[in-house]
Amino acid sequence: MSGHEFDPGPISEPFATLVREYPGTEVYPAKHFRVEWGPIFHRGRLDGTARVLIMGQDPGQHESIAKRCLVGEAGQRVQGFLSKLGITRSYIAVNAFLYSVFGQNSGEQHADDEKIAEYRNRWLDALLLDSPIDAVISFGHLADGALDQWRNTQPARAAEILFKALTHPTMPEAAGKDDPVKVASAMKTMLHQYNAALQELDGKLGERDEQRELVLYGDTITQADRATIPEADLPLGAPSWWSAPLPWAARVGKTVDEKRATVVVTVPESLRPWE
Secondary structure: OOOOOOOOOOOOOOHHHHHHOOOOOOOOOOOOEOHHHOOOOOEEOOOOOOOEEEEEOOOOHHHHHHOOOOOOHHHHHHHHHHHHOOOOOOEEEEEOOOOOEOOOOHHHHOOOOHHHHHHHHHHHHHHHOOOOOOEEEEEOHHHHHHHHHHHHHOHHHHOOOEEEEEOOOOHHHHHHOOOHHHHHHHHHHHHHHHHHHHHHHHHHOOOOOOOOOOOOOOOOOOHHHOOOOOHHHOOOOOOHHHOOOOOOEEEOOOOHHHHHHOEEEOOOHHHOOOO
């Protein structure tokens, strides 16, 4: 029988204390954040072996179930980005917001909240001070703004790190909505940006998990550009299909309140062992 890796979570200090002291509605108002689904802290290595830090924006429905950052479509695209660089394990991902944003422009309204930044900066201090991380990649302007706030508190350490601010991986679909021409154009622009970042990172990153020839993106995301979420990033007992580059969670409901309160989880048809 083969063994299974899993992420034990933040069991060592300073992370154990950080998760015990996470803020609730006193910092994240329920009218703007889905606090009812609980906080989502991280995904990846908390043992000091991470070489790259990923900053996302806020958790979605997949993250609410898996209790790890960036496991849905955006996460699979980010995983593919890292894989192109040969970074398959030595990374850590956190979000700008501990809870999923609810309502249009809610993230913008709270981008400069001092109490949100205070707790987030404690995580960033724990991850970036006295650590081997030498590259930080933000996906989305709110993520980059969160890092800006940290850089202002730790300018000396920030000067030692390569920061790359990139477009959020699912922005093309969000911006283009139902217009395939707009989606294709936005995707091409985003991937051109990603390719430039990959080439810079490839030239500056040191030790990698795997040595790979850099393969750049084309004009659109393909299945080969996504990557499976490693089992070692997920909690004990997570089903294998949580790792798959396929959607398996969706918010549903006839009203705003119903949709906020309901996430339907479905085993993908192609991964059902009984069929």
